[in-house]
Structures are given as structure tokens and as C-alpha cells.
Amino acid sequence: MIDIHLHILPGVDDGPASLSDALVLARSLVQEGVQMAVATPHYNDEYPQRPAREIFERVQDLQRELDRCAIPLRLLAGHEALIQPGLAEDISSGRLATLNGSRYLLFELWNSSWLPETEQVIFQLRALGVVPVLAHPERYHVIQQDSNRLKALLEQGVLAQLTAGSLVGMQGNTVRKCAETLLKRGLIHCIASDAHGPGRRPPAITQGMQVAERILGRLQAAHMIEMHPAAIVQNQELSVFTTTTPHR
Ligand SMILES: [Fe+2]
Numbered sequence: 001m002i003d004i005h006l007h008i009l010p011g012v013d014d015g016p017a018s019l020s021d022a023l024v025l026a027r028s029l030v031q032e033g034v035q036m037a038v039a040t041p042h043y044n045d046e047y048p049q050r051p052a053r054e055i056f057e058r059v060q061d062l063q064r065e066l067d068r069c070a071i072p073l074r075l076l077a078g079h080e081a082l083i084q085p086g087l088a089e090d091i092s093s094g095r096l097a098t099l100n101g102s103r104y105l106l107f108e109l110w111n112s113s114w115l116p117e118t119e120q121v122i123f124q125l126r127a128l129g130v131v132p133v134l135a136h137p138e139r140y141h142v143i144q145q146d147s148n149r150l151k152a153l154l155e156q157g158v159l160a161q162l163t164a165g166s167l168v169g170m171q172g173n174t175v176r177k178c179a180e181t182l183l184k185r186g187l188i189h190c191i192a193s194d195a196h197g198p199g200r201r202p203p204a205i206t207q208g209m210q211v212a213e214r215i216l217g218r219l220q221a222a223h224m225i226e227m228h229p230a231a232i233v234q235n236q237e238l239s240v241f242t243t244t245t246p247h248r
Contacts, residue, residue: 189238
């Protein structure tokens with residue numbers, strides 16, 4: 001399994017505060033079957049915006065600790081960018097990290113409102129050859145009220161990443177219901193942990209995948225956490241049209 005959305009770098013955002021907590025989180029990911037993961041610290045105004053180069057160095061530092069502790073987890077570098085004007089420029093200048101340096105950028109929306117520039121920013125990213133991957137669409141109020149809002153983004157060339165814990169109610173019932181609806185409608189391409197630590201927001205991959213398998217079947221569910229993330233971190237083409245056929 002490859003986890004493309006994870007907060008594991010100690011002391012950079014609302015992920016683990018210490019190295020020891022980061023190591024506990026890494027061990028729990030390995031226990032859940034994850035072999036490779038992209039560290040995707042927040043890129044927004046709430047935390048210091050650490051440039052891609054610094055994320056890469058911090059990933060290397062943590063990788064050394066993982067190796068030293070014989071924790072078999074391979075870490076890659078990325079960001080989770082909050083949607084805002086200028087993201088395309090930030091990628092061009094090398095400040096903003098795509099997922100393992102690929103064409104794929106993990107991004108998030110505002111939780112309760114829709115930034116008016118959303119579609120324009122996505123258009124600019126697509127024009128640059130970037131494929132935006134929307135983090136946890138099931139958590140946004142606008143999409144909870146109308147899943148066609150996500151469908152419209154997919155038509156712009158966006159991919160969608162569901163969070164495993166959402167499928168088991170870790171973010172409440174409204175999020176859980178929306179997560180199931182999006183999976184059933186064929187609007188999801190990847191499942192990731194978005195884990196922040198071993199206690200608060202743990203990975204929940206095993207439990208989440210059980211629900212996904214019930215909805216999608218075993219093979220389709222495996223695509224979401226194995227094949228599609230593998231294509232993303234290897235910068236391979238991932239056709240948005242192969243996975244958006246409604247399942248039921
Ligand atoms: Fe996140």
C-alpha cells in the first residue's frame with residue numbers, strides 16, 4: 001500500500017510534535033500494511049510555509065531515523081496545499097512540492113466555503129501540466145450538499161482522494177455518508193490515511209478499506225490504495241476516465 005496523504009514530519013504542522021511520536025505513527029502505518037508514504041505537510045497561512053527543498057531535507061532526516069529503527073517505511077516528499085491564487089507560480093518557482101516531484105499536486109479546499117477562484121486556480125494548474133488531487137472531498141460542506149460539485153472538478157481534470165477514517169465515522173456521520181456516496185458514484189481515485197499521529201487521527205486504513213471493499217469489491221478498492229497511488233508517485237499517466245464510471 002502507498003499512502004499519498006500523511007502528516008508525519010515532526011514539528012512542522014499539526015502532525016506529530018516529536019520524533020518519537022512520528023516513529024510511533026510510522027510503526028502503526030507499517031502494521032496497517034503501508035510500505036511507502038508521501039509526507040504532505042500543510043502549505044497554507046496557518047503554519048510557516050516551508051519550501052519544497054526543506055520538506056525534502058526533513059523527509060531525508062526522518063528516513064534516516066526510520067532506517068536506524070528498522071521501520072520498513074519508505075518516505076517521499078510532498079505538500080498539501082490550501083487552494084489559493086498563486087499555486088501554479090509556487091510550483092514553477094519550486095517552493096511548492098508536488099507528490100514525489102510528479103505532475104500530481106495534493107490540494108485542499110476551504111471547509112465551509114468555496115473560494116471563488118477555485119476553478120481558475122485549477123485551470124492554471126492544468127495549463128501548467130499539473131494534475132490536482134483533491135484531499136478528502138467528503139469533508140467539504142459544499143460537496144456534502146451536492147456531490148455534483150466534485151464531479152464538475154473531475155471534469156476539469158482533478159482527481160479525488162478519500163480519507164480511510166472517513167469511511168468508519170472518524171469525522172462524524174455526515175462525512176461518513178458523503179464518503180460512501182462519493183465511492184458509490186465512482187468519484188474517487190485514491191484512498192489515503194491523512195493520519196496526523198497515533199492517537200489523534202490515526203491511520204484507520206484497515207477498517208476504512210474493509211468498508212471500501214464492501215462498496216467497491218476487492219479489486220477496485222485495491223486500485224485506490226495500491227495501483228493508483230503507485231502511478232501517482234511514479235509520475236505515470238492515470239486516466240481520470242477509467243475510474244469515474246459509477247459503480248452502482
Ligand atoms: Fe491533510
